[in-house]
Amino acid sequence: MKQSFYLFLVLILLGCENNIEDIYRYSKNISQSKDYPVYLDMSEIGNIQVKDNLPLSAPFKILSNDKYYFVGEMLKGIHVYEKKGGSVSYLCFIECRYIKGFELTDNKLFCNNLVDLVVIDVTNPQQITVLYRQKNQFNKFTSYVNYWNIPYVEGKGIVAGTEVHVLTGTITDKQPNLDFTEYDKLYGNLTTKVIPDSWFSIHPENDKPYIGMIKMGTDEIYTYGSYNSWAISTFRSGTFSVREVDLWATHRTYVPPYYYSNAHPVKMFYQDSLIYILGTGYGNTGYSDCITYNEKYPLTYQLYFPDFRPLDITYMPAMKAFIVLSGQSVWMALKDSGSVYMKKYMDYKTPTDATSIFRIGNKVITLGNELNVYAPTETTLTLVKDYPAISGKSYLLTGDVLAVANVQGLFLYDISNLENIKLIP
Amino acid sequence: MIQMKKICFIQLLLILTVSIFAQSVKEVDLNIEKNRIHSRFDNRKEKGFYSIMQFSLMMGNSRSTERTAYSQEYYTTSQIAAPIYYYPYANTSKAVVPSFTITNGYRFDKHWAAGAGVGYEVFDYNLFPLFAEIRYTVWDNKISPFMVVKGGYSFGNFKSKHYDDLYLNWSPYYLNNAELRHYGGLMFQPEIGVKVPLSENSDLLITAAYRFQETKTIARKDYDAGQFDEWEYNEDINRLSFGIGIMFR
Numbered sequence: 001m002k003q004s005f006y007l008f009l010v011l012i013l014l015g016c017e018n019n020i021e022d023i024y025r026y027s028k029n030i031s032q033s034k035d036y037p038v039y040l041d042m043s044e045i046g047n048i049q050v051k052d053n054l055p056l057s058a059p060f061k062i063l064s065n066d067k068y069y070f071v072g073e074m075l076k077g078i079h080v081y082e083k084k085g086g087s088v089s090y091l092c093f094i095e096c097r098y099i100k101g102f103e104l105t106d107n108k109l110f111c112n113n114l115v116d117l118v119v120i121d122v123t124n125p126q127q128i129t130v131l132y133r134q135k136n137q138f139n140k141f142t143s144y145v146n147y148w149n150i151p152y153v154e155g156k157g158i159v160a161g162t163e164v165h166v167l168t169g170t171i172t173d174k175q176p177n178l179d180f181t182e183y184d185k186l187y188g189n190l191t192t193k194v195i196p197d198s199w200f201s202i203h204p205e206n207d208k209p210y211i212g213m214i215k216m217g218t219d220e221i222y223t224y225g226s227y228n229s230w231a232i233s234t235f236r237s238g239t240f241s242v243r244e245v246d247l248w249a250t251h252r253t254y255v256p257p258y259y260y261s262n263a264h265p266v267k268m269f270y271q272d273s274l275i276y277i278l279g280t281g282y283g284n285t286g287y288s289d290c291i292t293y294n295e296k297y298p299l300t301y302q303l304y305f306p307d308f309r310p311l312d313i314t315y316m317p318a319m320k321a322f323i324v325l326s327g328q329s330v331w332m333a334l335k336d337s338g339s340v341y342m343k344k345y346m347d348y349k350t351p352t353d354a355t356s357i358f359r360i361g362n363k364v365i366t367l368g369n370e371l372n373v374y375a376p377t378e379t380t381l382t383l384v385k386d387y388p389a390i391s392g393k394s395y396l397l398t399g400d401v402l403a404v405a406n407v408q409g410l411f412l413y414d415i416s417n418l419e420n421i422k423l424i425p
Numbered sequence: 426m427i428q429m430k431k432i433c434f435i436q437l438l439l440i441l442t443v444s445i446f447a448q449s450v451k452e453v454d455l456n457i458e459k460n461r462i463h464s465r466f467d468n469r470k471e472k473g474f475y476s477i478m479q480f481s482l483m484m485g486n487s488r489s490t491e492r493t494a495y496s497q498e499y500y501t502t503s504q505i506a507a508p509i510y511y512y513p514y515a516n517t518s519k520a521v522v523p524s525f526t527i528t529n530g531y532r533f534d535k536h537w538a539a540g541a542g543v544g545y546e547v548f549d550y551n552l553f554p555l556f557a558e559i560r561y562t563v564w565d566n567k568i569s570p571f572m573v574v575k576g577g578y579s580f581g582n583f584k585s586k587h588y589d590d591l592y593l594n595w596s597p598y599y600l601n602n603a604e605l606r607h608y609g610g611l612m613f614q615p616e617i618g619v620k621v622p623l624s625e626n627s628d629l630l631i632t633a634a635y636r637f638q639e640t641k642t643i644a645r646k647d648y649d650a651g652q653f654d655e656w657e658y659n660e661d662i663n664r665l666s667f668g669i670g671i672m673f674r
Contacts, residue, residue, distance in 0.1 A: 017485075017486055018485070018487075018660050018661060019660065019663075020488070020595075020659070020660050021660075022595060023658075023659070024656055024657075025653075025656075026652075026653065026655065027652055029650055029652055170651075
């Protein structure tokens with residue numbers, strides 16, 4: 001009985017817990033800052049116009065149709081050369097600022113204008129018409145590669161920078177933040193027409209936006225989709241359309257590109273029925289994905305280079321090997337017949353500063369400060385002929401005619417005989 | 426300091442209580458019938474004023490703060506003492522709070538009475554309750570149970586006090602150069618007990634009660650230009666109270 005009483009007493013005492021509430025109040029004079037985005041005014045950048053002439057300084061791609069050669073000038077626009085007989089003459093310059101990639105379907109140019117995709121009618125290059133502008137087309141990466149995008153606000157545009165504004169006032173526990181309403185009105189819609197210098201380095205191909213553009217078939221333009229996918233654009237009967245094709249699409253011919261989270265693509269081109277995507281990773285690493293035509297199952301040959309970023313690549317079917325330019329040398333990657341990975345990598349130890357490489361027959365041509373013709377084997381790369389007078393930063397091979405662009409202009413060469421390449425006057 | 430105050434207060438009241446009983450011993454008239462003891466006074470007034478002095482001990486949990494001194498350990502050849510840090514943490518422990526009240530009122534008949542009272546109570550700080558009570562007694566002239574309901578307001582400090590070093594049992598636990606004020610709050614105390622008549626004019630009261638007490642404490646640090654930091658600590662105290670008192674009538 002006594003024990004029960006004590007137990008009862010202890011329970012009652014334990015039940016006498018107190019209810020506690022803490023309240024903190026304050027009043028402080030503080031300064032708070034707020035970052036206001038500065039949006040890019042595209043009115044000047046988006047103004048695509050024809051100019052008479054502009055020096056050729058950084059040609060990155062050459063395309064042609066029946067009448068014209070189009071030479072891309074990195075970040076500036078497109079030089080147009082008119083075909084006259086067997087030679088060419090400079091016609092005009094189409095200014096399209098921050099261009100990094102373009103393609104041609106008959107008489108329509110698809111090109112990037114910073115992050116927008118623009119379709120231009122170049123039937124008469126001196127009187128162009130902008131047919132369509134797909135805003136922010138090259139800035140819509142999702143999932144694990146969100147960081148590939150340039151900051152963008154829907155309806156307001158690209159964020160080119162921020163302005164910090166400081167407000168001083170009193171905050172309390174009831175109003176813990178200063179009222180930025182007036183500042184929001186003042187600074188909520190800041191714009192600039194200038195892109196920060198830091199956005200583009202001396203190698204703008206490595207910088208955002210990451211542009212890759214190839215023509216497939218007669219009029220389909222393949223660009224990087226939102227994530228591990230193609231964005232396929234067309235302009236038919238006056239109507240622009242774009243669709244995304246991923247790995248699970250029922251109708252696809254080429255496997256969509258794979259987006260490595262620790263790397264990004266730099267260059268994409270189509271050659272010998274292969275889509276090549278060259279990219280860079282952390283440090284000085286690089287890769288090349290070689291996407292094959294295959295409707296049944298994905299097939300992409302993957303090359304990885306731990307010590308250099310590949311500048312260009314070509315495929316030698318007879319050797320079943322890829323030949324790669326590293327910037328200092330020429331490398332060979334021998335295919336493994338049972339795998340998408342390479343069986344063997346080999347440095348030919350052939351010093352070169354060439355930036356372009358391509359195949360003609362069983363010969364390999366490198367183009368840079370000079371043009372060299374090589375005969376490759378699995379163990380050696382033999383110089384067949386060198387042409388110190390031929391130099392260029394980009395090329396276009398059409399039949400026996402090689403178009404080469406350098407700072408002097410566009411030059412055509414007859415390459416029917418690789419041991420006697422002649423300038424077409 | 427508070428503990429010392431409580432001990433002194435309890436000792437003083439125990440002495441007073443014993444003294445009260447000593448004075449009334451002569452007037453107690455006890456009848457022993459069949460081994461049962463009870464008091465009975467047949468000629469007591471049913472109506473009239475009364476006065477009660479009551480001493481109680483309120484028991485329950487109380488919040489306290491441990492401050493562990495921590496000396497940062499590092500090796501140095503200098504003679505400068507290593508700094509000492511305190512890590513305060515709050516916990517609860519059993520606490521006893523003494524209470525002394527004086528009540529004056531009026532008995533309407535042999536059962537019902539009402540009055541008002543004041544008191545002095547030593548929680549973690551002093552509170553001065555001001556309350557009203559309604560009292561019901563079953564039998565007036567013999568040993569009888571009774572019930573009381575008390576309600577009112579307990580006052581704390583009437584102005585803030587400045588502290589160069591202020592240690593608190595609640596966050597922020599320590600302030601320097603700050604003001605502190607205890608505000609007290611509403612009180613409510615239902616009580617039951619046994620009344621033992623001691624004489625024609627006095628009764629011994631033995632009580633048990635539940636006590637509810639609101640308290641509010643504010644610590645404040647003022648700066649220039651109207652800036653301040655203020656920490657308010659509200660505690661609803663629940664206590665069991667056991668007391669003894671004497672009623673004069």
